Structures are given as structure tokens and as C-alpha cells.
Amino acid sequence: MKILVPLAEGFEEIETMSIVDVLRRAGHDVTLAGIPGSIITGSRGVKVLADKMLKDINENEFDVLVLPGGYPGYVNLGKSQRISEIIRNFNEKEKTIAAICAAPSVLAKTGVLDNKKATIYLGMEKEIPWPRGDRVVVDGNIITGQGPGAAIEFALKIVEVLDGKEKAEKLKRELVC
Numbered sequence: 001m002k003i004l005v006p007l008a009e010g011f012e013e014i015e016t017m018s019i020v021d022v023l024r025r026a027g028h029d030v031t032l033a034g035i036p037g038s039i040i041t042g043s044r045g046v047k048v049l050a051d052k053m054l055k056d057i058n059e060n061e062f063d064v065l066v067l068p069g070g071y072p073g074y075v076n077l078g079k080s081q082r083i084s085e086i087i088r089n090f091n092e093k094e095k096t097i098a099a100i101c102a103a104p105s106v107l108a109k110t111g112v113l114d115n116k117k118a119t120i121y122l123g124m125e126k127e128i129p130w131p132r133g134d135r136v137v138v139d140g141n142i143i144t145g146q147g148p149g150a151a152i153e154f155a156l157k158i159v160e161v162l163d164g165k166e167k168a169e170k171l172k173r174e175l176v177c
Contacts, residue, residue, distance in 0.1 A: 001028050001063040001162055004086075006054055008035045008077045012070030013042040014148040015100050019066055022155035025171055026163060028064075033057050035080055043070040059086045062095075064162065069101020069121060069147065078106045087112055091141065096161060100145035100154050104128050107142065118144040152177055 003023055007016065016032075023030050034040045034050030041047050059065075065086060067077055077083050083106065090097050091112040099107050104120040105127035107113050116139040117130045125131035135150040136143065136157045143161060145154030152175065160168035 002061060003028050003030045003064040003066060004033060004057065004059065004062040005030060005066045005068065006033045006035055006077060006080075006083055006086075007040040007048060007050055007068070008073045008080065009041055010043045010070050010076060011040060011048075011068050011073035012101055012148055013044050013046045013048075015068040015070065015145075015151045015154075016042070016048070018151035019068065019100070019155045019158070022152060022159065022171065022175070023066075025174070026159045026167060028162070031057070031062070035076065035083070043073060054080070054082055059089060064096040064098065064158070065090050066158065067097075067099040067103035067106060069099070069103040071102065074102040074106055077103060078109055084110050094141045096141050096143065096158070098143040098145075098154070098158050100151065101147045102127075104144045107144075112142065116140060116142050118142060119146050120144065121147045 032050040033054040035054045038050045087110045101121045108128045119132050119137045136145045156168045
């Protein structure tokens, strides 16, 4: 499957790299799309060269959207009208949308969490309508995770949803989780 991971300035490095690594190990085609440019700096100063810039992306070519958190990354994602459009389009088509850390708040702003259970970074529960305390929550086409410490578990849940429990368990063993 083709997976889109938008990166805004201030993204969370652990979440982004863990998610991309696990999804690529599972055999998925993952594209990092930079906002606004192609070199994006994470919340801890790590610079990443995105595969493409978001403005050059045709979201219809992708099956899954994954939003990493991080501060101010999630704020910058939330400021992007393009990201909001992509979220709404994916949700209308019932495509898989995943968000971790504070990024579920970006989903909430678009209304896609209105009738969904979700999790978010601890202390931000008021930012989403139906918060749960679990590390990872799946409700329909939406997958949410709590934060950096849950990044591999979150990524493995995406693999499970896309490819089945057996493949996720195999990857889990290979990663020694």
C-alpha cells in the first residue's frame, strides 16, 4: 500500500522514524511529504530530507495517511489547509487515517473524530471528543496513538490493520518487542 506521512517543522523524530521504518519493513511504499519545503527540522533538531513536498502530492495516489506528532509539528500540521482537505477526503473514502501524540487533535479539528474513540498525548484529552487512556486505539478507519513511547506499538497496529495480525506479530518478533 502507498502511505503518506506529512512532515511539518517540529515533528516528533521517534514517532516519525519508528513509523516509517516499521511500515517499510512490512513492505509498504511510504512517502515523507514536507511542509513547506523538502528539508524539515524535527522537535529535537534532527533534519530530514522529505521524499517530496506536500504541494506536489496527489493524495488520491495514497491508501493511508499517518500524522506524526511533536511540538510544534502538530500545530503546523493543524495550520495547513491542505492537510485538513486530505484528512477529510481520506475519511470520506473510508481510507485508513492514523495519528499519534498530539496529532489526533488535528483530526478532531476536521470533525473526523466526532463519533470516534481515540487516544492522544497525556494531558491533551480535552482536545478530542471521545478520549481513551489506551496507548493505541482503533475505531473504524481511524488509528490513534499516545506518544513517542507507543510509536512502535502504533506502527505495528497499522501493519495489523493493513496486513493482518500474523504479519504484525512476525514483525514484532523481528523487532524484539
